Amino acid sequence: MTTISLQNVWKEYEGKVVLEKLSLEIAPQSFVALVGPSGCGKTTFLRMLLSEETPTRGRILIDGAPLAPEPTVDRGVVFQRYSVFPHLTVTENVLLGKEFAQSKFLGMLYGKARRKALEEADALLAEVGLTGAASKYPAQLSGGMQQRLALAQALITRPKILLLDEPFGALDPGIKADIHVLMLRLWKETKMTVVMVTHDLSEAFRLGTRVLVFERKENSALEPDRFGATITRDIDVWPPKHAAWATPAGKKTPTH
């Protein structure tokens, strides 16, 4: 159960204001979809939640405590591309998430710990419909399968927060629809808080419990760097998804 709070957060790069006056409470188990014009700072927002960037002003709190200064395993991330490592097999890619979590320095799992991690990886691969692809390399998978793998890799550490940067943006519509069903199921089962950037409004409303619109309210031709984007719309999606998306027993996971 993770609450994210932003208190008057600003982000500037070399005097250029990208984001301003972000004050926001994200309730536990929310699925927040972020939309807005290109370049308005959506990825920057995610990177701040991941501690890859720090706010220029303001505070970000997780369950009331300041955000850790570096990325931690309780925050998973999936990008549109390049989330997985091409030289590792599907299973090795999933294990890698676990290995990073286990030991920052050695990064390898041995003996009993490795066997346990392998069991977890197998279960997760089954969950995302990739059992048959365990020994393949990412280049041998379709785009949809690669994103399923990226999800499995992000989920092996059981993050409390999952950050998604246009994860399904490059997928064909049919494959996208299947992975949406999977995403909602994973979100429900894990009880994570999800924050997803998307350019696709219908995706935002299909997956999100809440849709945030980022836009620049003010523009100045003379001082183009003066104003950043902020939240201009904050929409609770109706009907609420928690009840409607109960996982049926004997679920079926497509494999593309």
Ligand SMILES: Nc1ncnc2c1ncn2[C@@H]1O[C@H](COP(=O)(O)OP(=O)(O)OP(=O)(O)O)[C@@H](O)[C@H]1O
């Ligand atoms: N490390 C950086 N140094 C300087 N400027 C940056 C840096 N990262 C992002 N920016 C600038 O911040 C602004 C917002 O970028 P960001 O990638 O967050 O936007 P976005 O809304 O995610 O865009 P898109 O929808 O096109 O992916 C852009 O003007 C970008 O050039």
